Amino acid sequence: MRARLATTVGGAAATVSRLAGKGDGSVIGGIIGLRLAPDLLSQLATGRQVVLVTGTNGKTTTTKLITAALAPLGSKIASNIYGANMEAGLTSALSRAPDAPVAVLETDEKYIPAMVKATRPKVVVLLNLSRDQMDRAAEIWLLARRWRDALAAAPDCRVVANADDPLVAWAASAAGKVTWVAAGQRWREDSWCCPNCGAHLQREGDDWSCRECGGRRPPVSWMLYGDEVIDPSGRATQLGLALPGRANRSNAVIALAVAEAFGVHLSHALAELRKVTSVAGRYTQVNRRGCDIRLLLAKNPAGWLEALDVMVPPPVPVLLAVNAQGPDGKDTSWLWDVDFRRLRGRPILVGGERRLDLAVRLEADEVAFRLVNDIDEAVDAALAVGAAAAGPGGTAPSLEVLANYTAFQQYRVALGRVQ
Known part of the structure; x- marks a missing residue:
């Protein structure tokens, strides 16, 4: 009652x-x-097949992709696809769908132990671990230890884990049932040491091993290979996603591995993944006063590395924006871990509440830029660039926007809260 x-x-x-x-x-x-x-969350989770999705980057996108991949089940799916990923957000998501037998829930990294205990999940997805909001989040080795302990205490839970991330692999290895996925790890600055013994890891490509304790990358069942997924049978299938970039291909392979755990055939799951074009405003394209705008979100060095790779080439202008509110983390020193040199020679606009911090960082990398106060000032600049570059039959002016969390949300609101 x-x-x-x-x-x-x-x-x-x-x-x-x-x-x-x-x-x-x-x-x-x-x-x-x-x-x-x-105890409302525990009560709402009882009798459901719950999937918890966690990691430093890619949680929201992977949650959306898993939800899509499970659509062939034909049942309602509860999900917090807009990123409310702590206990209240998970509770709200389950409350909104009381009759849904399946739930796919994005979960904040440090809440995984409590959420595993509360929801007794069928599957836990571990994507990656790297530095993020160090002024308020636990050190990542401590997070990995907490994950490991929580999964060891849940022997009936299936873990789908990225074998290419040593910290994730170490945490997942304590679980009773693991599906290993070769999802890649481009950002390696936080995983040069063995999480088991602390020795320096030997790395060659995505493979890794430790000469001191013998720890090594586990054998994988699923693999991302270029634009193809290789399934447990060894068959390669073209992904053909609408979402751009290697990171999203990695997220998709994880989603396919989760779908397999629910008995969904790869071809059926993949057909649904190909329909996903936007995730909570990410990658959405809108037009404002004749300028085509694409929104990209990145919150930490690993995320910015991936986002910079999916930008369209010059001469399209780029608006970079950084805030330092609570959800972003108030420490902006992470900007110095991002290599901005690839932006040299193209029109760069800098916005957000901490635009001066970003401006200093760009100056250090010898990247020319212009400060702007809001999205409309950035659009004016993009229109000017487009007018100067336009010729007969030229394309419409465009603007790439790359922002961290609260700056991204502010731009979404200004542009009409695109989905």
């Missing part, structure tokens, strides 16, 4: 929040529900 009351009151609060324009209600509803029934 208490759980029903908590769900009803929380749902009403979420509706009021949406109607008042305060957001989508994905957090406040869960907060109020948990105040009334502290």
